[in-house]
Amino acid sequence: MALVCVEDFEKKAAGQLEKNALDYYRSGAGEQFTLGLNREAFRKLRLRPRCLRDVSRLDIGCPIFGEQMKWPLGIAPTAMQKMAHPDGEVGNARAAGKAGSIFILSTLSTTSLEDLAAGAPDTCKWFQLYIYKDRTITEKLVRRAEKANFKALVLTIDAPIFGHRRADVRNNFSLPSHLTLANFQGVKATGVATTAMGASGINEYVSSQFDPTITWQDIKWLKGITHLPIVVKGVLTAEDAVLAKEFGCAGIIVSNHGARQIDTVPASIEALPEVAKAVGNDLVVMLDGGIMQGNDIFKALALGAKTVFVGRPAVWGLAYNGQKGVEDMLSVLRKDFEITMALIGCQTLNDIQSSMVVHESQYSKL
């Protein structure tokens, strides 16, 4: 039977992955309230479609930092993709490239950034950065990313430590021993493979390696060592959006890290409007979290995002069928977005108006 929506890929993946990996990929923090909210919050937004507009020449091309992407959806950074499928990050990135989507490589990838660049040369690639206690490590990563032709740095700012994901603790999660964090050597590469009882290997790794002292001042440091545009990922408030602007970031990804850090934070689509209002077009606002359908993408754009990213959906495609699985998932999503555009009466992303999306509470006023 044809896979017709992202949920179909999710179900397939759930049937194929081992529990250790599946739980790692799908979990959210705590009771997973926000995990569900990331999707449900989209259902509280209503589309207001406009009729009788010529929609014969859809053009959903989307320029970001000077690159012309084919549509406003990219792949968010997710760690350790080879656990899902041997194609790993390369498969994911190649699928993105074919679709004309940005691919963001995680610092915690099971493929080194050089191998990724070699394997997916035609894909527009960004590099996601975590800042290690040992600053020289981060500095080296930046250099390597520049050299390997990554186009932007995505600094994840919502993870000084990792959130409490119950299943990972119950599973005593660790990276299968044939895999490593491929950007590193030694314990920084293998540190996720062993873990104490009653703990998650990845959380222990993060606590021992990441620098929890970083502040906005470190953006200055980062800007001092690279010419790449800096995107901060993990903003959920207008206050932090304004800081991002003041400290010279080129973009913001409104994100709650796939609901994996603290539970009961807002859905990313809930947080988007205050961020977009606070910074306007002064920097590029983007979003990830809970995107499952064409109309989700449309809503994010109408509320101020220039593009969106998907994390888990790409993992499900990869787990299901490697690179081909991701390609298929992206093509389902793209088609669904095109239908949405046409049926709301938009030919280009510029036609999207904020009045096309309202909160359901608008309809309680008779």
Next chain:
Amino acid sequence: MALVCVEDFEKKAAGQLEKNALDYYRSGAGEQFTLGLNREAFRKLRLRPRCLRDVSRLDIGCPIFGEQMKWPLGIAPTAMQKMAHPDGEVGNARAAGKAGSIFILSTLSTTSLEDLAAGAPDTCKWFQLYIYKDRTITEKLVRRAEKANFKALVLTIDAPIFGHRRADVRNNFSLPSHLTLANFQGVKATGVATTAMGASGINEYVSSQFDPTITWQDIKWLKGITHLPIVVKGVLTAEDAVLAKEFGCAGIIVSNHGARQIDTVPASIEALPEVAKAVGNDLVVMLDGGIMQGNDIFKALALGAKTVFVGRPAVWGLAYNGQKGVEDMLSVLRKDFEITMALIGCQTLNDIQSSMVVHESQYSKL
């Protein structure tokens, strides 16, 4: 056991129809959020009944475009009704006629408009129009509708392409080969019968045949070639309602196409108030979507509709027991509406006041 409500007919039909047809009839777009909302939104509206009014002489007659209908409910256009029962469109239309209801024939009917007119001469018939890429086709349909004594043209404006109905893609939906789109010849008649893998035959037909370039200007063209009143079907916003008025339409059907086009649009009853407020009595406002009971009809009228239409309920009646099934369904609905009228203290449709329906949120103010 007596069938006492529309759900009873729905259940019977579900037990009798084949999956291919059943899914086609019942599906909505995407996750089917709006499909459920079309009904639930009525539950958020409270009736405010008035007591001690003489309700002994109910008269629910309803004039529309100069015709006196027996009550404010008609049959919305639904495609390919012979899939439900051999009685098909003729059975449905005859049942409508007996009940004093308008019947709207779909362009995509399995009975030609001439056969329909011959089979149901006493029914007040309207013809629903899709605009084909080849304009001469539409022009001919208009001519034939006029000649066959149809009283109005219903231009469906929410379907430049068709929505993503997951079940139809999973089922590889196609029209059974003994049936055709009877208003046409050749591929236009048989085109829904074959379909590519992983696609819905009806969606492919629509993409290849319908004109996605049409705009409000084409209303002018249509008005230029016919004297029939033009009703636009599919309006969900005040903005489009105002355009309909400006371009000289005679009526509007507030509709989301039975939640079959884009998911997460408002329920039609949610969209009705803004439309009614925007155009007042300048043109005839009507509604379809989610009507299942007498009190649903009442609410739509109180919020500004002059009449409502049902799509699926008639299909369920037809599937259950042909023309007789539709008659029975309509009589259940009519009786339920009469009880509602009496118990709210209204003898005629003019007695219905907007204060008789409020949103539930009114009751959160102590």
Next chain:
Amino acid sequence: MALVCVEDFEKKAAGQLEKNALDYYRSGAGEQFTLGLNREAFRKLRLRPRCLRDVSRLDIGCPIFGEQMKWPLGIAPTAMQKMAHPDGEVGNARAAGKAGSIFILSTLSTTSLEDLAAGAPDTCKWFQLYIYKDRTITEKLVRRAEKANFKALVLTIDAPIFGHRRADVRNNFSLPSHLTLANFQGVKATGVATTAMGASGINEYVSSQFDPTITWQDIKWLKGITHLPIVVKGVLTAEDAVLAKEFGCAGIIVSNHGARQIDTVPASIEALPEVAKAVGNDLVVMLDGGIMQGNDIFKALALGAKTVFVGRPAVWGLAYNGQKGVEDMLSVLRKDFEITMALIGCQTLNDIQSSMVVHESQYSKL
């Protein structure tokens, strides 16, 4: 196991009654949305208890029309109680009397008002009136009620016809043939015992017998033929409350007839505030519908009711164990109300303040 709440009596009764009778007693109109709402709407109201008040001398006595009731809860009129238990209306009324509660006898009782008066002489009794097409019938009922020492007339104004209760139609509901409507002779007594296919016997009886032309003017007529205070039962709007006052009624029962007339009307507790605000203390405001616990009673009083009534709970008590069952049910409810009073810091009904009950939406304002 001890029966500790009204739900316990409900469950017992459901296990003992035959379907025909059980469905008749428990049904609401249509989809039974308001049936559930009658209870749920109480859950949206929060109690604001006050501490450190002397609550050692609870006195919940409640004066109504000059009679001193022992507490603010009476028994609402429900038809045909012998179907529930041979003790019938007499058992119910005696239990009410023992508890110091008002008992309202239905016109459609299976015990005549004279037998009721003889069987429950010490109970404070009111008589519920339906107005028959043949006015002399109603006039005689009024005379008999006066003579039998009933203290008030309760005119039910929400039932010119009866609502659509699906189960009754499915069951072809009729009164068991050994029972009659004991206030009448001939077909008026036996008319509920036979019914056409696909119909409810009680609804057919009502349509053939009750007068659907009555208006507020008929209140004048009624006042002209009796000295008893007149209570109108079935008010759900401020508008009708004002009319009740203008036409000289002594009291109002805010009620939706146990959700049995039209579905999606407000819960009676939702309608109470607007009624109480509209008429203040000019007439006695009361309420029935959905009362299941002590805190429900308290909320109704805080929002403006002087007393409340229960319909089904008494039927469940009766069905479970005749008069004794009703006594037990009332004593559970009374104890629960006393605990509520004490824990909110009220010794008498006069201590109840409107600030002690707020809508849950109050708590969304931080």
Next chain:
Amino acid sequence: MALVCVEDFEKKAAGQLEKNALDYYRSGAGEQFTLGLNREAFRKLRLRPRCLRDVSRLDIGCPIFGEQMKWPLGIAPTAMQKMAHPDGEVGNARAAGKAGSIFILSTLSTTSLEDLAAGAPDTCKWFQLYIYKDRTITEKLVRRAEKANFKALVLTIDAPIFGHRRADVRNNFSLPSHLTLANFQGVKATGVATTAMGASGINEYVSSQFDPTITWQDIKWLKGITHLPIVVKGVLTAEDAVLAKEFGCAGIIVSNHGARQIDTVPASIEALPEVAKAVGNDLVVMLDGGIMQGNDIFKALALGAKTVFVGRPAVWGLAYNGQKGVEDMLSVLRKDFEITMALIGCQTLNDIQSSMVVHESQYSKL
């Protein structure tokens, strides 16, 4: 499998306790609406985390009445803890001490306050007071508490009688005969062990022993006989908070007694804002009820509480594994709170800002 959250301890305890005890511990009043609400109301509050703040030196120390507690969570008074585990109150208090938490001993403990003090000398202990009809009893308790080095008196003001907990009545709840209320002699010690049919032993005890006449004036009396700070427990309204201040209380615990008194009162987290606003920093505002996770603690602090307490979670820990079970439960909770602090960008309790917690309804405004 590791126990990773309070629910895990709850489940373990539920599997180990006998029904009589389990029901006593877990029950709420009435339909248990507020019991659920105590937890759910936290889910309606969203956290607004701030990024890029140095969170390397978390210090969650919390001064209360001059004592420096290690974190803002203590153990609420719960009666009869030896029913849960032989370690009883001493085990619970020692676990609290190890965690740097306040332990509040109930008047109705199965360990005398002297034994508790001897068994847990290093724990910061408060004594919870009920006022008996015989005032000399309360006076003696106060003297003994002072002598045994308790640091505050917690006067529970929401329990002039006990609420209707259905399961306890159904179970005919009584204290197992090998246990006594250890602070007392004679019937005051053994009175919960026997009970009439259809009643709860603890409720009967309370009705016969506690003084329901107490008022705010009795606070004066209490202040006259002790130098210990007086905390009133059970405030749910701004009005009572103001009175607590006027009568010279040192602190308030916003609490609905674990939803055990009257059903449909607000969740304690719902009531907190109005209390905090009413009294500001004039006295120490605290909260208990529904705390299950680190983010619950954070929300209470952001809305004005200086510390929170848990009741049942400690009972579950105790039931599961005695003192060690409570220690483990506390350490799970502490870790979860630390993660929350870090991920919201707070190093100390002073960093917590009210803007970090908003009601979900904020996000319905686009």
